[in-house]
Amino acid sequence: MTGLDRPTAEALIGARLSPRRRDHAHRVAAEAVVLAERHGAPRDKAELAGLLHDYCRELSDEEMLAAARRHGIPVGPVEARRPRKILHGPVAAAELLELGLDPEVAAAIRLHTVGDEGMSVLEKCIYLADYVEPGRDFPGLDEVRALAETSLDAAVGAAARLTLLDIIRKGRGVVPGALRLYNETHAGQ
Ligand SMILES: [Fe+2]
Numbered sequence: 001m002t003g004l005d006r007p008t009a010e011a012l013i014g015a016r017l018s019p020r021r022r023d024h025a026h027r028v029a030a031e032a033v034v035l036a037e038r039h040g041a042p043r044d045k046a047e048l049a050g051l052l053h054d055y056c057r058e059l060s061d062e063e064m065l066a067a068a069r070r071h072g073i074p075v076g077p078v079e080a081r082r083p084r085k086i087l088h089g090p091v092a093a094a095e096l097l098e099l100g101l102d103p104e105v106a107a108a109i110r111l112h113t114v115g116d117e118g119m120s121v122l123e124k125c126i127y128l129a130d131y132v133e134p135g136r137d138f139p140g141l142d143e144v145r146a147l148a149e150t151s152l153d154a155a156v157g158a159a160a161r162l163t164l165l166d167i168i169r170k171g172r173g174v175v176p177g178a179l180r181l182y183n184e185t186h187a188g189q
Pocket residue numbers: 053054057088089112113130
């Protein structure tokens with residue numbers, strides 16, 4: 001296989017992330033493998049995406065905006081208000097693509113925070129793995145974990161809804177991808 005391998009991924013996050021966030025990345029990778037095997041996504045790609053998904057999470061807001069500009073990543077008003085939170089996925093995907101990362105893995109990293117409509121099984125597995133990894137604990141999570149046992153789409157839909165509710169409760173802006181994912185997963189409701 002060409003592109004980045006697991007030892008390279010470990011070295012990359014070792015150089016960029018705090019021990020706490022590296023632990024999170026390992027838990028997401030392990031969860032992503034479970035979900036990929038259960039729901040039919042490539043195991044090694046899921047593991048790699050889990051390890052690398054927060055590669056750029058610890059950049060400053062200024063560094064994130066500069067990187068977004070450099071890579072031609074669109075920055076709307078909501079992204080501009082919270083660059084680190086919302087842009088760390090797209091920026092990591094762009095940087096890792098330049099290092100030779102598999103495009104499907106990069107796409108899963110790009111979408112892991114916000115999501116979008118039309119996601120692949122691999123992309124859904126990473127979105128969900130980040131949401132349900134064992135280090136998380138918040139109201140509604142057990143329901144999403146239970147759904148993830150049987151239906152990837154139902155679990156992703158529930159996670160998208162809870163995320164949106166939380167953002168709106170806090171009075172924050174919603175990025176379009178999050179709304180598209182919510183609408184796609186709740187179209188029949
Ligand atoms: Fe993240």
